[in-house]
Amino acid sequence: MSYPKTYRTVRRSAKPYLLTVEITNETLPESLDPDDVVIRIHAASVNYRDVAMLHEGGYPLSCNDREIQGKYCAAEIIVVGDAVKIFTLGDRVTVTPNLSFLTGEENDVESCALGSETAGAMREYAVYEEKYLVKLPLHLSWEEAATITGVDITAWVSLDGLKDIPKNATALLQGTGGVSVMFLLLCLESGIRPITTCRPCVPI
Ligand SMILES: NC(=O)c1ccc[n+]([C@@H]2O[C@H](COP(=O)([O-])OP(=O)(O)OC[C@H]3O[C@@H](n4cnc5c(N)ncnc54)[C@H](OP(=O)(O)O)[C@@H]3O)[C@@H](O)[C@H]2O)c1
Incomplete structure (x- = not known):
């Protein structure tokens, strides 16, 4: 080798x-x-x-x-x-x-x-x-996998590894950044109702 x-x-x-x-x-x-x-x-x-x-x-x-x-x-x-x-x-x-x-x-x-x-x-x-x-x-893909230990695990940990999530749970997600979007995907897969905030675009 x-x-x-x-x-x-x-x-x-x-x-x-x-x-x-x-x-x-x-x-x-x-x-x-x-x-x-x-x-x-x-x-x-x-x-x-x-x-x-x-x-x-x-x-x-x-x-x-x-x-x-x-x-x-x-x-x-x-x-x-x-x-x-x-x-x-x-x-x-x-x-x-x-x-x-x-x-x-x-x-x-x-x-x-x-x-x-x-x-x-x-x-x-x-x-x-x-x-x-x-x-x-x-x-x-390699690129997708290279984010797992960052945003994905941060989102996973913030949901406590999806342990003991009550039925009909709702989660409030702040913004549309990397962690929030990963959190959103986990919510959708696990039946949690997501509510996402988004700051208004400022016209240039
Ligand atoms: N990325 C990682 O691997 C990682 C790991 C551990 C911890 N963290 C922490 O997790 C947090 C988010 O990281 P990220 O990678 O997702 O960052 P990001 O992609 O830059 O997203 C930043 C988020 O913050 C929101 N935001 C920024 N300024 C704001 C303001 N003034 N009022 C309200 N919302 C505001 C943005 O909302 P809009 O979408 O509305 O613009 C966006 O959703 C950071 O505190 C970071 O330190 C990240």
Whole structure:
């Protein structure tokens, strides 16, 4: 099993960022640990957070200088280490967006979010221990799948994973942005009556 030696990334430029990113060429490790997989990233989604980080003081959480941008991606497994159990070549996967939170039950752990506190998703290839990966649905395009761990999970969590939804429930959705529209789709599929607000267009 082989993989490229080098790959391209999108990194925030050196401070002051002045709203710029740059393409860098980087090197993949020559050998893998037994639990590692190499992924080829086909799509990464862009969020407001990626823009906020390009402004000095624009992002309220911790954020490394010159980090690789992006938190959410869709990728294909191209190499598996000797002890990898869950995944196989060709599997479509995403990377858990915060490497410190894998079960939802971690307490008092230091956050390790992609794109801010560790290398992000905007790169051609990456190496991860298999525990950080999750399989993607087969029916979604790479681009669609690259949004799942962002807007989709935010909407899902805000509906508490659709647990204990009362009969004839109604949900009020603010606006027509990414999270709201995903929330709307979940409402329609699960029988919740949605009411969506929309700000009036301002004529130019
Ligand atoms: N995207 C993610 O992956 C993600 C993950 C975690 C948390 N979040 C959070 O979820 C929220 C929505 O994110 P998003 O990605 O859906 O953003 P978005 O696509 O930019 O949508 C922003 C929404 O806010 C509404 N809005 C903006 N200014 C408003 C105002 N002055 N009054 C009323 N409504 C206003 C817009 O309404 P109109 O449609 O009427 O313009 C739109 O629905 C943000 O707080 C974000 O930080 C997002």
